[in-house]
Amino acid sequence: KAGVTQTPRYLIKTRGQQVTLSCSPISGHRSVSWYQQTPGQGLQFLFEYFSETQRNKGNFPGRFSGRQFSNSRSEMNVSTLELGDSALYLCASSGGAVEQYFGPGTRLTVT
Amino acid sequence: QQQVKQSPQSLIVQKGGIPIINCAYENTAFDYFPWYQQFPGKGPALLIAIRPDVSEKKEGRFTISFNKSAKQFSLHIMDSQPGDSATYFCAASKLPSNYQLIWGAGTKLIIKP
Numbered sequence: 265k266a267g268v269t270q271t272p273r274y275l276i277k278t279r280g281q282q283v284t285l286s287c288s289p290i291s292g293h294r295s296v297s298w299y300q301q302t303p304g305q306g307l308q309f310l311f312e313y314f315s316e317t318q319r320n321k322g323n324f325p326g327r328f329s330g331r332q333f334s335n336s337r338s339e340m341n342v343s344t345l346e347l348g349d350s351a352l353y354l355c356a357s358s359g360g361a362v363e364q365y366f367g368p369g370t371r372l373t374v375t
Numbered sequence: 376q377q378q379v380k381q382s383p384q385s386l387i388v389q390k391g392g393i394p395i396i397n398c399a400y401e402n403t404a405f406d407y408f409p410w411y412q413q414f415p416g417k418g419p420a421l422l423i424a425i426r427p428d429v430s431e432k433k434e435g436r437f438t439i440s441f442n443k444s445a446k447q448f449s450l451h452i453m454d455s456q457p458g459d460s461a462t463y464f465c466a467a468s469k470l471p472s473n474y475q476l477i478w479g480a481g482t483k484l485i486i487k488p
Contacts, residue, residue, distance in 0.1 A: 268418070297475075307419075307464065307478040320475055354418050362407055362470060366418030 266291065268357050268367035276373045282343040285370045289336050289357030295319075296338040297364065298330060301352040310353075313338055342372075350374045377402060379467050381479025388455055389487050396450045396482045398465035403446070405467040409476070410439065410450050413462045422463075423450075455486045 269288045277283050289296050298310040309322040313332035330340040336357075342349055350373050356364040380399045388394040398408075406427055411419035425432045425439045425448065432439045438451040452459055465479040 306480050307466075307476075309475050309477075312475065322475070356418075362424070363409075363421050364476070366411075366420065368416070368418050 268355055268365055270353075270355050270367040270370050272370060273368065274371045274373075276375060277345050278375055279345055279347060281345050282341060283345060283372060284339055284341045285353055285355075285372070287338045287340075287355030287357075287367060289338070289355075290359065290365055293357035293359040293365075294336050295358040295360075296332055296336065297356045297358070298338070298340050299354040299356065300324075301354055301369070302350075307354070310340065345374045347374050377477055379465060379477050379479045381465050381482060383482060384480065385483045385485075387485045387487060390455060390457060392455055392486075394452050394455055394459075394484055394486070396463055396465070396484070397447065398449065398467075398479050399445075399447045400467050400477075401446065402467070402469070402477075404469045405477075407468045407470050408439070408441065408448050409466050410437070411464045411466065413464065413481075419464060452484075457486045457488050460484060460486050 271286045295314045297312040299307050301307045311321045312319050316332045327343045332338045352369040354369045356366045358364045382397050386394050409424035410422045412422050413419040423434045423437045425441050427443050436453040441448045462481045462483050464481050466476040468476045
């Protein structure tokens with residue numbers, strides 16, 4: 265099976281802009297989670313989607329949002345970008361068992 | 376109470392040595408403890424995971440030791456190789472909410488040839 269794919273891999277945006285990141289889970293996996301990874305804060309849970317519904321959300325401001333489509337692909341959106349949003353954004357998929365499988369991430373740089 | 380504390384922050388070991396990475400948690404409700412390995416430019420990859428009903432689990436050269444009373448767990452890498460050089464993360468969650476992993480800060484491991 266193909267692994268989790270994320271697009272784009274690298275992105276440079278300017279403060280105040282918005283960005284959309286995409287994640288395609290492993291075929292058959294219905295749960296998609298998003299994490300933010302930074303050197304200072306480490307890995308932090310953003311939100312998780314299952315069957316197009318957000319099941320849980322981490323402690324991030326409302327500028328961070330996401331959605332999931334009927335084919336389980338997921339997108340996350342960050343509006344009004346701030347310098348502190350520069351990070352590696354990771355997507356993970358799960359197929360019902362406890363294991364999560366991560367994609368390579370999208371490196372977002374905000375200037 | 377949601378924290379997972381990981382140590383050391385970095386570790387250098389000679390090839391063939393046994394690096395040990397430790398984690399401690401506070402929330403006694405946690406019942407799933409995975410370890411992930413991350414190489415530069417890649418996402419974390421699941422190495423091995425343990426539930427609190429066992430004290431040790433081995434998969435290849437990787438072993439998790441779990442001490443429920445002390446609320447601690449550790450990763451041992453036997454016969455370490457330069458290819459094991461990576462950042463290792465411990466994590467914890469309360470099943471079935473495995474998607475909401477609470478992560479340790481990570482340990483950067485270097486295996487010297």
